[in-house]
Amino acid sequence: MTGPGSTALRQFAFTTRAHLAVDDATGEPIGLDDVDTRVGWLLDLVTAAGAELVSRLWHSATFDALAAGLDRQDRRLPAQGHVAAARLGWTPSYPDGVYVPSRVTRVVTAQVMTTLRTLAYRDTAIAALSARFDAASGAVAPPIGSADYVSAGFARGVRRQLIACSRRGGGAPAGRLRITDVQGPPQTSAMARLSAADRQLAQITAAERELVLTVKLPTCPAPVGRVQWRRVRLTAAIPAHLHGRAITDWHLPTLVLDRRGLLWRCAATELVPAGEPKSAIVAVGVDWSPSTLGAAAIAAEGPGGLSSDYRGWTYDDRGLGVKLARLQAEGQMLHTKAARLTRLAATAPPAVRSQLKEKIAILDEHRTAVGVKRGKINRELAFHFARQATDYAAAAGAQVIAVEDLSTLEARGRGRVNNNRAAQSARRQAVAALAHTAAGVGITVISVPARGSSAWCPGCDEPLVRPGGYHDAWCPRCQVGGNRDHLAGVNLAKRALLGRNKATRRRGQMPAVRVAEHAPVRPSPDKHGPTPSRPRHRRVRRSLPTVTRRLGVTPNKHVPAPQASVWDTVKPTPPHGDPGSRDTRLSHTICHWCGR
Template sequence: MTGSGSAVPRQFSFTTRAYMAVDDATGEPIGLDDVDTRVRWLLDLIAAAGGELVSRLWRPATFDVLAAGRDRQDRRLPAQGHVAAARLGWDPHYPDGAYVPSRVTRVVTAQVMATLRTLTYRDTAITALSQRFDPATGRLTAPTEPGDYVPSGFARGVRRQLAARARRDGGAPAGRVRITDLQGPPQTSAMARLSAADRQLAQITAADRELVLTVKLPTSPAPAGRAQWRRVRLTAAIPAHLCGRPVIDWHLPTLVLDRKGLLWRCAATELVPAGDLDSAAVAVGVDWSPSTLGAAATVADSPDGLVSDYRGFTYDDRGIGIKLARLQAEGQLLHAKAARLTRLAATAPPEVRAQLQAKIAVLDAHRTAVGIKRGRINRELAFHFARQVTDYAANAHAQVIAVEDLTTLETRGHGRVNNNRAAQSARRKAVAALAHTAAGVGIAVVSVPARGSSARCPGCDEPLARPGGYHTAWCPDCRVGGDRDHLAGVNLAKRALLGRNKAARRRGQLPAIRVAEHAPIRRCRDKTGPTPSRPRHRRVRRSLPTAPRRLGVTPKPHVPAPQASVWDTVQPAPPHGDAGSRDTRTSQAPATPVADSPRST
């Protein structure tokens, strides 16, 4: 266990774009449009080969081998995807006459193996659930073994698939049901994960606030030989908010194409302060609220026991949640209209069907644009929330932040619309953003059980009364109460402090406390929590117009300007679009100083 004051490595991601490209052999400049074309040829080769390999391997025997983790000689399969595929003899096929380097084959097999290994868990769960499915009632029986447990949302989706298959087949499914019986092979994304290759295909260096990527790209859609693969040296600026940070390694990026051209999805490793969960004395509990994204409260472990001032912090999104709800309703409306036109087009004459299909394409494009906008707003909202909670915890000198376990948190009882709205909120993004932001200042984030956090008193663990409705809580015995979200934050922080020495750590996941213990929390009259800072927003003019009223004319009612939104406190992204990092930026200087340069030379 690392002690206080030590540093540990952690990875983070960001995006950037190249502003200059040259031929590595001759040094001649290459237009960025030409680079986009050559990258598209590379991605087409990778996507076609990956899709063909997935379709060829989409059979139950593939998932049996991956579930066992053994090859033909009963040796354990290595963790590297391309090495495991080569040992199993799973090689992709390319068009006749096309020459593709072996390092590109590594990229293809690594991406395919990552997809198949992820679906192996789903195949095993579907097989177990199919044995507990009753086609007569359409229900799943209760699991008998602890290993048969799966998340409730996943079980509901599989149950619907099994019920649809039973109706289609006219009876109970025969034998074991596999993932290949319920769905077809997944589509492969057009991307190139260069991290699966070595220096023969790509290498990256960092110097003078620039990243230089040297990668082999084809010079034709179907390269016929080694000479039609040439090295290109791409130069991109390191985002300004990453300059000066203790980055110890820059990793090879993943290349994708979007509407702006070539995009690098990069990763780097930096040193951050080590969080010491075992010796935590002050904790902050974060409760997910249906009215706002979250609320927080602090609990301290003193010699006299656990104390709290019961004064919480409520995150204010400044109306962004209402905007997200409007976009969600708009996306659902577009989906319903497209589904209705699809049903009409199925029985329409050919000339009418063509018109309906054109309208459906427009609706799908609009729905995709709405989804992209929602994702962008959710991301900014999550990291703004993470920065606010991290500052609150740092001001309280907390060593740990406790969040509710999202796998056991399911919205229900608020109606179909509100349940759907809460289910599609940015909670999981907020957890990832909070863990990333808090790790930068040495604060650990753990997940604790969510059941009963807002229903029981932190002092006596008895059910709370609701004298003022849903959002208020009061304990007549302990005589404490207030906002139910703040009391829930106190309970979550208490569970983190009591179970800090029993946290389960799994790779790739937050430390988790499985059991909710109870200890009375004494109300402290002294102020132990920090006062949340209120960012200064733009001044809003609320005075009435001074122009004289015209007789005989009904004046236009004066509507004051709306309040400043959260976007005034989040610094804007650089104009070149290379600020894709999940960190809060500390400078408004553009990340790419030559963003106005022409794309072609």
């Protein structure tokens, strides 16, 4: 159904935790610590069986079967992983005497098939690149046909693998290599995707703003019979930001254990306004800026063609980008130090080796903690940017948001440090958050080519000059200019409007415009976009003179306010619980001397 007021289904993910657990048969309460232990036993069985199956299937015939996409009866393999594994005869094995339900086996094979299907693309690329690899020079020849093309970043990573493989072999590799020749089996994560099972293993219901998950868990580390698998009913609260949303279906979660215990990674389907990119007349282009996460500008289509006021909006990351860079440098330092201690421990005496291993373990724990902090900041930064960009587009009446294609965007030519910082930014998370947030208001996010977006003029498609430095751009012919990121946003919005009827969409991906078309964008004096909100600083009273304090007398005079800072704004603090805001807790500080 299309047209004004139409709706569409979309899936989204969220996390929650159980606050109540009872035995489904007897109704007796179970401690959450006991539930964590039983879930840990389940994850141990799933992880061990998955690792054994991946190790057993780690040969070229496995990837040949996946590339062919046919089973033993020459039937097309289905999309469901556990069904495809059953047709191919790929079943996991368990220790002798251990009983595991068949639905748990479905979970294992579904996770293994997801991993192998993901690596099948890498196997094909490695085979194509190894045929053009020269071990003497360490270079890869250009592709002959379009079928052998891979992205430059992916090719560089495979080239490093081929160089390391040739060094280990002591010469040039013989023939075409496969992924099984250059790397070992991947490690499997400790998780259980219950979505591959049915009601015999798990089921979920929603009632009174709570989710009730009934799942079958083992009662011991090595269950020997069906009796030692009992159903547990877990109750978790639905997050507050999902209250009142048109959710049509709740899906079975993925169970993982973190430092706080059992975590549900859930998914749900909801009704959202249907986007209509083919009828879009206003588009917002989002450019990934090297100075901040992103900047945006607007282009509109009218009777006279495309026009723009060339006034953009720049995202303020509130200092989170600097914090990410600091944490990244700290993580790299910890990694370098741990690698150096590992090399020293290889040739150290036994007593010194044990001490070095203890230090390496501490460094690994610190590096893991830094990674957790970076992940939280990346998510916060992504959703805060998505909320700001979506509000900007909705205020402008845009139907489409154009973002740069990240597969064609590489951080190169700006030095080792800046290239690394740009590559480690939260752009991919920001794209996913932007697509999710914009879909909630009926705006479609489209990927467009990034090449030349900040180097060519939106009006005449000629190279821009930089009279004021890197961040400024000017076109002498069209007499338009300003911030280079804002001009890039106009170019991206123009490409989305011109290619909206030719956009392609693959399953699980956002619509994409593959070819960048050109049409002149005239500067319009009319205001198309909203005025970006700017912080208003507190006023400073400078007219009153400074009064000298008199000794022994309590002055009843006005004191001039301190000089305003750029961080002093009258904007309220974002509310607690907002996914795009930091958790700010205000606490009263008690003086230890006076007790106040």
